Amino acid sequence: MASSSSYNSPCAACKFLRRKCTPGCIFAPYFPPEEPQKFANVHKIFGASNVTKLLNELLPHQREDAVNSLAYEAEARVRDPVYGCVGAISFLQRQVQRLQKELESANADLIRFACNEINPTANLPPPPSITPRPRSSSLGFYQQPPAFPLPYPLPWNDTSDPSGNINDGGEGNM
Amino acid sequence: MTLKGGTSQACAACKYQRRRCSAECPLSPYFPPEQPKLFQNAHKLFGVSNILKILKNLEPGQKNEAMRSIIYQANMRDKFPVYGCCWIICQLKYQVLQAEEELNAVQAQLEMYRQHHQISSMPDDGTSQLELGMAPPSNGLSLFNHTTPQHYNAVPAAALPVPQQQSYSNSSKGVYTSGYMDAKDINVANSFWAQQPNYANNNNNSMAIQSQLVVPQQQTIQQEVVQDYDELHPFFDTIDDRQSYIDSKEAYESSSSEESLKDTTQSTEHVAENELKNAAARFSLTSVN
Numbered sequence: 001m002a003s004s005s006s007y008n009s010p011c012a013a014c015k016f017l018r019r020k021c022t023p024g025c026i027f028a029p030y031f032p033p034e035e036p037q038k039f040a041n042v043h044k045i046f047g048a049s050n051v052t053k054l055l056n057e058l059l060p061h062q063r064e065d066a067v068n069s070l071a072y073e074a075e076a077r078v079r080d081p082v083y084g085c086v087g088a089i090s091f092l093q094r095q096v097q098r099l100q101k102e103l104e105s106a107n108a109d110l111i112r113f114a115c116n117e118i119n120p121t122a123n124l125p126p127p128p129s130i131t132p133r134p135r136s137s138s139l140g141f142y143q144q145p146p147a148f149p150l151p152y153p154l155p156w157n158d159t160s161d162p163s164g165n166i167n168d169g170g171e172g173n174m
Numbered sequence: 175m176t177l178k179g180g181t182s183q184a185c186a187a188c189k190y191q192r193r194r195c196s197a198e199c200p201l202s203p204y205f206p207p208e209q210p211k212l213f214q215n216a217h218k219l220f221g222v223s224n225i226l227k228i229l230k231n232l233e234p235g236q237k238n239e240a241m242r243s244i245i246y247q248a249n250m251r252d253k254f255p256v257y258g259c260c261w262i263i264c265q266l267k268y269q270v271l272q273a274e275e276e277l278n279a280v281q282a283q284l285e286m287y288r289q290h291h292q293i294s295s296m297p298d299d300g301t302s303q304l305e306l307g308m309a310p311p312s313n314g315l316s317l318f319n320h321t322t323p324q325h326y327n328a329v330p331a332a333a334l335p336v337p338q339q340q341s342y343s344n345s346s347k348g349v350y351t352s353g354y355m356d357a358k359d360i361n362v363a364n365s366f367w368a369q370q371p372n373y374a375n376n377n378n379n380s381m382a383i384q385s386q387l388v389v390p391q392q393q394t395i396q397q398e399v400v401q402d403y404d405e406l407h408p409f410f411d412t413i414d415d416r417q418s419y420i421d422s423k424e425a426y427e428s429s430s431s432e433e434s435l436k437d438t439t440q441s442t443e444h445v446a447e448n449e450l451k452n453a454a455a456r457f458s459l460t461s462v463n
Binding site: 044045046047049050053054057058062065066069070072073077081082083084085086087088089092093095096099100102103106107109110113114116 | 218219220221223224228231232236239240242243244246247255256257258259260261262263266267269270273274276277280281283284287288291
């Protein structure tokens with residue numbers, strides 16, 4: 001976190017906004033002058049005043065991470081104006097679901113093999129579909145389900161309506 | 175009061191801004207008056223003008239999706255003020271990593287079962303070979319080759335997916351397979367921003383944040399293991415018993431790097447000869463040198 005305001009060069013934010021970079025500039029530690037695009041993206045998507053308000057609500061040791069996450073989201077939105085970083089969430093969600101299905105299928109095969117090992121003469125039917133219980137796996141994959149709503153429903157469960165039922169869980173307590 | 179038309183109520187956006195909500199209000203479809211929190215979150219993060227700027231450049235069919243993502247992003251920022259959506263991305267990536275590891279483990283076990291089933295279903299010759307203490311069949315080593323280095327190769331080095339310009343309405347999920355690598359820990363807060371983002375103007379492929387690269391180390395180790403077994407694979411193919419193993423090993427060790435090809439050929443011939451001898455030994459139960 002280099003404070004460029006104490007040196008000759010103003011921070012990227014003050015350069016962009018064409019203002020004097022004061023010693024107490026809130027952006028200076030997080031927007032070095034060597035990375036002008038970082039602030040440009042953040043300003044374009046969120047606006048400098050919004051970022052200032054957000055940072056003022058956080059503790060000083062949290063601000064760097066907050067700025068970096070905002071920079072990431074801003075860049076994602078610049079590259080993909082429709083989905084932004086939510087596209088990545090949707091993709092990862094599908095990937096998790098796919099892996100979960102593969103794991104279920106592999107576990108079913110494993111149980112079938114294990115049963116055949118114990119009783120090789122019996123022609124055992126395929127075991128019923130196994131619904132993994134949370135926190136039952138030895139490796140702990142099935143942890144507690146995420147406490148956040150996922151943005152997009154699965155393709156096979158797509159009952160979304162235009163008003164966006166995804167917002168039901170994320171709007172907080174109203 | 176701010177009433178939209180006759181009896182219909184103003185949208186949450188116009189209510190918040192205390193202005194008249196016209197019939198052409200661009201935000202009214204997305205911010206119903208019954209859910210003021212939605213707009214408050216979106217307004218806090220983006221601001222009305224920035225939202226309208228984003229929507230202005232989009233086609234009508236894309237606006238709904240864009241607003242959904244904007245509202246979701248704002249809600250997540252309200253829920254996680256420091257990390258926002260990045261926290262969810264981290265969580266999901268960790269789940270993907272765990273699932274892949276578990277899947278690999280289960281598939282390895284399955285492979286072992288299949289090999290065992292294959293061995294047990296072999297004729298008596300195979301069983302006798304095992305009883306004589308011979309090396310397991312060569313395809314038993316495929317267990318160690320049955321990893322997914324290719325899968326890891328599909329996950330190059332960056333912590334977060336590289337956003338691409340094409341919209342996800344084209345189901346371009348392949349886009350993200352080339353963008354990121356996973357952090358090992360769910361507590362990635364410290365290592366999450368380990369490297370500074372590269373915002374050089376000329377670098378279109380740069381990503382904002384990269385974390386410590388644990389998986390590539392695993393990838394390297396796995397590749398090394400795979401390569402080691404690949405090197406030993408033909409070596410074990412030629413072994414029938416310990417005697418021939420010793421002879422072959424001496425032949426192998428005596429070869430220099432310059433004459434490796436020649437010596438390999440010679441050791442192969444030597445081992446082939448040993449195979450015949452051992453086959454004879456199997457029937458005559460006499461030791462062969």
